Amino acid sequence: MDRIIIRGGNRLSGRLPISGAKNAALTLMPCALLTDEPLTLRNLPRLADVDGFGHLLNQLGASTRIEGTSPQDFGRVMTIRAGKLTSTEAPYDIVRKMRASILVLGPVLARAGEARVSLPGGCAIGNRPIDLHLKALEAIGAELEMAAGYVRASAPGGRLSGGRYRFPVVSVGATENVVMAAALAKGSSRIENAAREPEIVDLCRCLVAMGARIDGIGTETLEIEGVDRLHGATYAVMPDRIEAGSYACAAAITGGDLTLTGVAADDMGATLAALTEAGVTVEPSKDSVRVAATGPVGPLTLTTAPFPGFATDMQAQFMAMLCKADGTSVLTETIFENRYMHVPELARMGADITVSGRTAVVKGVDRLVGAPVMATDLRASMSLILAGLAAEGETQVSRVYHLDRGYERLEEKLSAVGADIERIGDG
Numbered sequence: 001m002d003r004i005i006i007r008g009g010n011r012l013s014g015r016l017p018i019s020g021a022k023n024a025a026l027t028l029m030p031c032a033l034l035t036d037e038p039l040t041l042r043n044l045p046r047l048a049d050v051d052g053f054g055h056l057l058n059q060l061g062a063s064t065r066i067e068g069t070s071p072q073d074f075g076r077v078m079t080i081r082a083g084k085l086t087s088t089e090a091p092y093d094i095v096r097k098m099r100a101s102i103l104v105l106g107p108v109l110a111r112a113g114e115a116r117v118s119l120p121g122g123c124a125i126g127n128r129p130i131d132l133h134l135k136a137l138e139a140i141g142a143e144l145e146m147a148a149g150y151v152r153a154s155a156p157g158g159r160l161s162g163g164r165y166r167f168p169v170v171s172v173g174a175t176e177n178v179v180m181a182a183a184l185a186k187g188s189s190r191i192e193n194a195a196r197e198p199e200i201v202d203l204c205r206c207l208v209a210m211g212a213r214i215d216g217i218g219t220e221t222l223e224i225e226g227v228d229r230l231h232g233a234t235y236a237v238m239p240d241r242i243e244a245g246s247y248a249c250a251a252a253i254t255g256g257d258l259t260l261t262g263v264a265a266d267d268m269g270a271t272l273a274a275l276t277e278a279g280v281t282v283e284p285s286k287d288s289v290r291v292a293a294t295g296p297v298g299p300l301t302l303t304t305a306p307f308p309g310f311a312t313d314m315q316a317q318f319m320a321m322l323c324k325a326d327g328t329s330v331l332t333e334t335i336f337e338n339r340y341m342h343v344p345e346l347a348r349m350g351a352d353i354t355v356s357g358r359t360a361v362v363k364g365v366d367r368l369v370g371a372p373v374m375a376t377d378l379r380a381s382m383s384l385i386l387a388g389l390a391a392e393g394e395t396q397v398s399r400v401y402h403l404d405r406g407y408e409r410l411e412e413k414l415s416a417v418g419a420d421i422e423r424i425g426d427g
């Protein structure tokens with residue numbers, strides 16, 4: 001298993017390119033299952049999860065072709081063609097490695113009239129049930145059955161009816177699943193208390209480019225008028241606002257000056273507001289953001305919330321940054337019940353953090369010291385990288401396969417702006 005070694009203390013500066021968004025890519029790729037025509041996605045990040053999702057699409061009978069890119073290019077172009085689905089099953093072996101596999105349920109059901117998908121189970125950050133995906137699909141006409149760890153869904157008469165559903169809790173994935181399925185339903189659907197994350201907007205725009213009829217895009221009420229068929233399209237994946245936010249924290253924690261290029265600052269409101277509140281200079285322009293800091297950042301009080309609130313996917317990175325803040329910060333995690341796995345690892349590097357229930361109190365310290373640490377999930381891993389960049393001496397991060405799910409060529413991007421970082425393979 002690879003490890004990442006960081007010798008901390010370097011101030012980062014320069015331009016750092018931001019990739020296409022993992023979480024948008026993982027909901028745009030299954031859209032290809034809704035049509036027999038090709039869907040071409042541009043600006044796809046080179047990530048383990050994207051490769052894994054491609055593999056799942058192949059299992060279902062779709063072909064995936066990566067066009068004309070050389071290894072040094074960011075932003076791949078993939079054409080997915082699901083002329084005919086040869087299988088309607090997402091097997092346990094794939095779903096257990098990548099939770100987002102559940103996002104084939106709605107599209108396969110809508111296209112083929114039936115789908116069988118393994119239940120994903122929990123993961124390091126929490127229990128993560130899929131009951132809301134199932135309730136929403138049921139509300140638009142799906143019949144469901146659970147057996148042997150799988151959910152089997154069918155549409156009576158081969159086609160979903162459409163219907164109305166109000167989410168009791170905001171769910172990104174469940175909103176995505178039901179919107180994709182409703183796009184091909186016989187009738188219309190109204191989805192209330194829908195997630196409003198920019199990735200949902202990206203999904204809706206792609207579906208509209210494929211011929212879907214959706215009103216209320218970007219609001220909490222989505223009205224979808226089902227169409228008989230969708231067609232192919234070419235669509236560019238939105239910039240990764242979480243990757244951009246993570247590197248913004250890298251600029252801040254190293255007292256650096258980074259210009260993040262290829263970003264959509266409008267999608268990063270809560271992150272940029274929090275950085276500004278912490279005394280970091282934030283200068284957004286058309287498709288870049290400059291983030292610069294000179295001394296220790298100021299303390300913050302942050303609570304995670306669905307968009308437009310402060311993203312849970314940024315909590316660990318902000319915690320790392322605040323470990324060296326000039327004062328005491330309070331972070332509250334409201335989305336996932338177990339998203340503080342990075343705390344004991346940060347403590348090994350000298351951080352002073354006390355967790356009580358959903359709240360973490362982070363007392364800023366003058367120095368962090370490099371140590372061997374273990375990545376436990378994607379954003380927790382990034383928090384360890386950030387702490388390592390600011391720590392004295394060497395930090396070794398193991399289990400970096402978590403990072404490879406969501407950060408494209410991390411060591412290359414960070415070395416190019418001055419970090420002393422390398423990946424070491426064990427075998």
Ligand SMILES: CC(=O)N[C@H]1[C@@H](OP(=O)(O)OP(=O)(O)OC[C@H]2O[C@@H](n3ccc(=O)[nH]c3=O)[C@H](O)[C@@H]2O)O[C@H](CO)[C@@H](O)[C@@H]1O
Pocket residue numbers: 022023024026100126127128129130131132133134169170171172173174312313335336337
């Ligand atoms: C691939 C992808 O886009 N992942 C993102 C997506 O995950 P994901 O779509 O899994 O997250 P959700 O928005 O669904 O989860 C929000 C909350 O709802 C709960 N819940 C969700 C579904 C369900 O059927 N029942 C239920 O109780 C979850 O356990 C969690 O507590 O949104 C999360 C919240 O912004 C992000 O952290 C993830 O990075």
Ligand SMILES: C=C(OP(=O)(O)O)C(=O)O
Pocket residue numbers: 023099100313378379406
């Ligand atoms: C939790 C995340 O992803 P996933 O939903 O794919 O596990 C994340 O991107 O931080």
